[in-house]
Amino acid sequence: MAVGFYRRVTGALGALALLAGVGMTPPAAAEVHYQVLDYADLDGWAEDDHAAAFDVFTSTCGDMKDVDWRALCKLAKDGPSPRQFFELFFRPVLMEDGKDPLFTGYFEPELDGDLYPSARFQYPIYAMPPEAEEIRPWLTRREILDGDVMRDRGLEIAWVDDPVELFFLQIQGSGRIRLPDGSYLRVGYRGANGHDYRSVGVELVRRGVYEPHQVSADVIKNWVRRNPEDGRELLYHNPSYVFFREVSRVPADKGPLGAMNRSITAMRSVAVDPAYVPLGAPVWLEKDGKEPLRRLMIAQDTGSAIKGTQRADVFFGTGDKAGRAAGRLRDPGRMLVLMPIQRAYAYLPESAI
Incomplete structure (x- = not known):
């Protein structure tokens, strides 16, 4: 039987700016309702591949x-079967803050590029200049791209063929660059210029160009390409600018680095709000919609658009196919965090135990 109570919780700032994002400001304090559930209450729990989730969990635990999590991580090495491990040492906790649940997807883009500029590869991927770390906020996207501040400083990591x-x-925060010789260069988020992220999709809706249900990454890309001058101005609507670092120490067959500085795994890693969900924790996702999903995932990433107890972003993998699948995901459902038993019951008042 589920029991619960209300507690005041304060949110915190995530790391990356995603397509559906809003301004990068900490969320206001919210009343959060906690319920400790049984595994019998989880739809589809028995049918999942717990071993796959277990492997991802142990890659970052x-x-x-925290001492409780580290102790469980040690037990995982020589403990029971994956399903028994989760059921013996964790309890599912449902956290609700009054906001509608929303589950979306993200992916790692793959771009064509080169280590040297050419007639084809004209658009640089920049490392972060020192002054951008010290001055907050620094220059806007328009000032960075239209000015000379980045010129002749050796900050270019690579050049790509499509602005x-x-x-x-920059919205996704990491990606792979496919070089002319067939090799890959992977880049990851290094930092941003300190300006609030503004969604260009929301701006197109505000202008009356599209209805909200019509907007997707592909729709935005196609509109910008069909309208080069207006498209350039649309991209400038977002003053936030992201700088990168090379992370090619991560093998090409592994996922990009998440917020825990470890490779994330397609369809098993999820981005969450760390104000409520500990990074590295298992989470049970029950996503509804046209293609329901019932799966045990691991909270290994964050995002500035991922705010609240029932907000998560599922990592779909690398490349165009993953991008198309991620772009279709925008569904309701519920998410539960698997907490160590003693921590799960610590959420409850003494009268409920």
């Missing part, structure tokens, strides 16, 4: 600093 894809690379 050793990096968790629109580069814009969306």
Whole structure:
């Protein structure tokens, strides 16, 4: 039987700016309702591949600093079967803050590029200049791209052939660059210029160009390409600018680095709001919609658009196919966090235990 109570919780700022994002400001304090449930209450729990989730969990649990989590991570190495491990040592906790649940998807883009500029590859991926770290906020997107501040400083990591894809690379926060010789260069989020993120999709809706249900990454890209001058101005609507770092130490067959500085796994890693969900924690996702999803995932990433107890972003993988699948996901449902038993019941008042 589920029991619960209300507690005041304060939110915190995430790391990346995603397509559906809003301004990068901490969320206001919210009343959160906690319920500790049984595994019998989880729809589809028995049918999931717990071993797959277990492998992802153990890839990052050793990096968790809290003593309870580290103890469980040690037990995982020589403990029972994956399903028994989760059922013995964790309890599902449902956290609700009054906001409608929303589950979306994200992916790692793959762009064509080169280590040297050419007639084809004209658009640089920049490393972060020192002054952008010290001055907050620094220059806007327009000032960075239209000015000379980045010129002749050796800050170019690579050059790509499409400024629109580069814009969306910044939104996703990481990606792979396919070089002419067939090799890959992987880049990851290094930092931003300190300006609030503004959604260009929301701006197109505000202008009356599209209805909200029509907007997707592909729709935006196509509109910008059909309207080059207006499209350039549309991209400038977002003053936030993301800088990158090379992370090619991550093998090409592995996922990009998440917020825990470890590779994330397609359809098993999820971005959450760390104000409520500990990074590295298992989460049970029951996503509804046209293609329901019932799966145990691991909270290994964050995002500035991911705010609240029932907001999550599922990592779909690398490349165009993953991008198309991620772009279709915008569904309701519910998410439960698997907490160590003693921590799960610590959420309850003594009278309920």
